[in-house]
Amino acid sequence: MKAVVKHEREKGARLQTVDIPKINDNEVLIQVKATSICGTDVHIYTWDEWSQSRVNPPYVFGHEFAGVVVEKGKNVTNLEIGDHVSAETHIVCNQCPQCLTGKFHICENTKIIGVDTDGCFAEYVALPSQNIWKNPESLSFDVASVQEPMGNAVHTVLAGDVAGKTVAIIGCGPIGIMAVGVAKAAGASQVIALDLNDYRLDLAKEMGATTVVNSRNENPLDVVHELTNGHGVDVVCEMSGHPIAMNQGFKMVTNGGRVSILSLPVRPVEIDVTNDIVFKGITVQGITGRKMFETWRQVSGLLQSGQVDVEPMITHHFPLEDFEKGFELMIKGKCGKVVLHP
Structure with missing residues (x-):
């Protein structure tokens, strides 16, 4: 099969021919119909400090996808050949204290598809059946492929109550843009989107942001102060990873x-803990992955109900062979979500 391979410990990737993966008794083989590029994939492609310390080429990367089950192991009972599916990308151990208490999303032995194992920038991918999420056939493969990152947005926004509250989304990459739509659907009174990229701020506006702020042109603290009568926002969702933006959020x-x-800052960030956390009595949450499978149910419900429409932020489509075009758009920030088609 053809696949996009992180071939060496350097910037870039290559389209190569590799073996179709073999499945074990507890796995399914999925024909990939659509796979979207994530910020994590960009980290790997550009070979930044994080990826240099984490991944081990050569291997197939990519982790967001939708496809059809074409083969299943003899122990698989929850899926059938022909099912339309996506996947939870955290492969968990089922044995650590977190897993044993139902907190699978923070399993201490997590392996991530396309980071620690072969991924889905390929014609086929093999995965444990317990990681598979069955999609309705009415859901397009393009939209189905972005459920995993949408789950990040849902988990972040809905980690606490947002109904009737003011919400700031800092960083309008694709997940931040989806977070805007989720916050709006959840009943936020104001959704303030902040970024440096006008293209993506326009997408955030289309997804329901009540105010967009280009922090290069306006002081975000002044804007928020005015919009909230000097009180500040009730909820901040930090999606940028930039030290200045993160400090502004606090x-x-x-x-x-x-x-x-x-967000995943590439270096330690200095925060004024005394004045911006302790004396303000705020709650600070680290968000990783999606709650398995509570978040997936929320994502599916929001999409099927039409309360969140992610179509506006799926801006580009390319055949798998043109993956480099998609990555360059992501690097330049001249896109929403880029979907590749094997």
Whole structure:
């Protein structure tokens, strides 16, 4: 099969021919119909500090996808040939204290598809059946392929109550843009989207942001102060990973508010803990992955109900062979979500 391979410990990747994966008794083989590019994939492609310390080429990367089951192991009872599926990308151990208490999303032995194992930038991918999420056939493969990152947005926004509250989304990459739609659907009174990229701020506006702020042109703290009558926002969802933006998030949140952090800063970030956390009495949450499978049910419900429409932020489609075009758009920030078709 053809696949996009992280071939060496350097920038870039190659389209190569590799063996179709073999499945064991507890796995299924899936024909990939659509696979979307994630920020994590960009880290791997550009070979930044995080990827240099984490991944071990050569291997097939990519982890967001939708496809059809074409083969299943003899122990698989929850799926049938022909089922339309996506996948939870955290492969968990089922044995650590977190797994044994139902907190699978923070399993201490997690392996991530396309990071620690072969991924889905390919014509076929083999995965444990317990990781598979069955999709309705009415759901397009393109939309189905972005459920995994949408789950990140849902987990971040809905980690606390947002109904009737003011919410700031800092960082309007594709997950941040989806977070805007989720916050709006969940009843936020204001959704303030902040970024440096006008293209993506326009997408955030289309997804329901009540105010968009280009932090290069306006002081976000002044804007938030005015919009909230000086009180600050109730909820901050930090999606940027930039030290300055993260500090602004802690300063703009109201006393007793919540800051949920999904972003992955590449270096330690200095925060004024005394004044921006302790004296304000705020709640700070680290968000990783999706709750298995509570978040998936929420994502599916939001999509099927039509309360969140992710179509506006799926902006580009390419055949798998043109993966480099998709990555370049992601690097330049001139896109929403890019979907590749094997």
